[in-house]
Amino acid sequence: DTGVSQDPRHKITKRGQNVTFRCDPISEHNRLYWYRQTLGQGPEFLTYFQNEAQLEKSRLLSDRFSAERPKGSFSTLEIQRTEQGDSAMYLCASSLEFGTGPYEQYFGPGTRLTVT
Amino acid sequence: DQQVKQNSPSLSVQEGRISILNCDYTNSMFDYFLWYKKYPAEGPTFLISISSIKDKNEDGRFTVFLNKSAKHLSLHIVPSQPGDSAVYFCAQRSGAQKLVFGQGTRLTINP
Numbered sequence: 001d002t003g004v005s006q007d008p009r010h011k012i013t014k015r016g017q018n019v020t021f022r023c024d025p026i027s028e029h030n031r032l033y034w035y036r037q038t039l040g041q042g043p044e045f046l047t048y049f050q051n052e053a054q055l056e057k058s059r060l061l062s063d064r065f066s067a068e069r070p071k072g073s074f075s076t077l078e079i080q081r082t083e084q085g086d087s088a089m090y091l092c093a094s095s096l097e098f099g100t101g102p103y104e105q106y107f108g109p110g111t112r113l114t115v116t
Numbered sequence: 117d118q119q120v121k122q123n124s125p126s127l128s129v130q131e132g133r134i135s136i137l138n139c140d141y142t143n144s145m146f147d148y149f150l151w152y153k154k155y156p157a158e159g160p161t162f163l164i165s166i167s168s169i170k171d172k173n174e175d176g177r178f179t180v181f182l183n184k185s186a187k188h189l190s191l192h193i194v195p196s197q198p199g200d201s202a203v204y205f206c207a208q209r210s211g212a213q214k215l216v217f218g219q220g221t222r223l224t225i226n227p
Contacts, residue, residue, distance in 0.1 A: 035215075042219050
C-alpha cells in the first residue's frame with residue numbers, strides 16, 4: 001500500500017465554477033477525514049467518515065461543500081460556486097480506529113485549489 | 117478562538133544541538149496530543165503522541181513532555197539533524213476524534 005493519495009494535486013478554477021477532489025485512503029482504514037489548510041495556519045477539520053457514514057461536519061463546511069464516501073472506500077469533496085476564499089490546500093487523512101488510542105491519521109499530499 | 121497555539125512561527129538550531137518546540141492549549145478535555153512534521157509539497161507525517169495520563173513519551177531522538185497544570189507541551193529533538201528541517205504541528209485529539217492543530221513552527225537546522 002502506497003499510502004493516502006489525492007487527485008488532482010493542483011486545481012486552478014474561476015470563481016463560480018464547481019470543483020471536485022478525490023481521496024483514496026489506505027485500504028484497510030475505516031475512517032477518512034478532510035481538512036483545509038491556509039497559508040501560515042495548521043490544518044482545520046472539515047468533516048469525517050466512519051466507513052460510508054459522515055459523522056461530523058465543521059461549521060467551516062458551508063452548504064456549498066459536500067463530501068461523500070460511497071461504499072466506505074474513496075471519498076470526494078465537491079465545492080460548488082467557488083469563491084476566492086476557498087483557495088487553500090485540501091488535505092485528506094485516513095486511520096484505522098476502534099476503541100481508544102491515539103490512532104494517528106495518515107495524510108495525503110493534498111490538493112491545492114486556486115480560485116481566480 | 118485558537119484552542120491550540122504554537123507561539124513561535126520559526127526556530128533556528130545548529131546541527132547536533134537540541135531543538136525544543138512548544139505548544140499551549142486551552143481545552144483540558146482531551147485524550148492525546150500528536151506531533152506532525154510537514155515538508156513542502158507533502159502532507160503532514162505523524163511523529164509521536166502522548167496520552168493525557170502521561171507526562172513524557174520518548175521515541176528515539178524525539179521526546180514529548182506534557183505539563184497539564186500549565187496546559188503546555190513541548191517536543192524535544194536531540195541531536196538535531198538537517199533532515200529535521202520542516203514545519204512541525206502539534207494537534208489535540210479529544211473524544212470527537214478530529215484533530216485540532218496549532219499554527220505550526222518552522223524548524224531550520226543549520227549545519
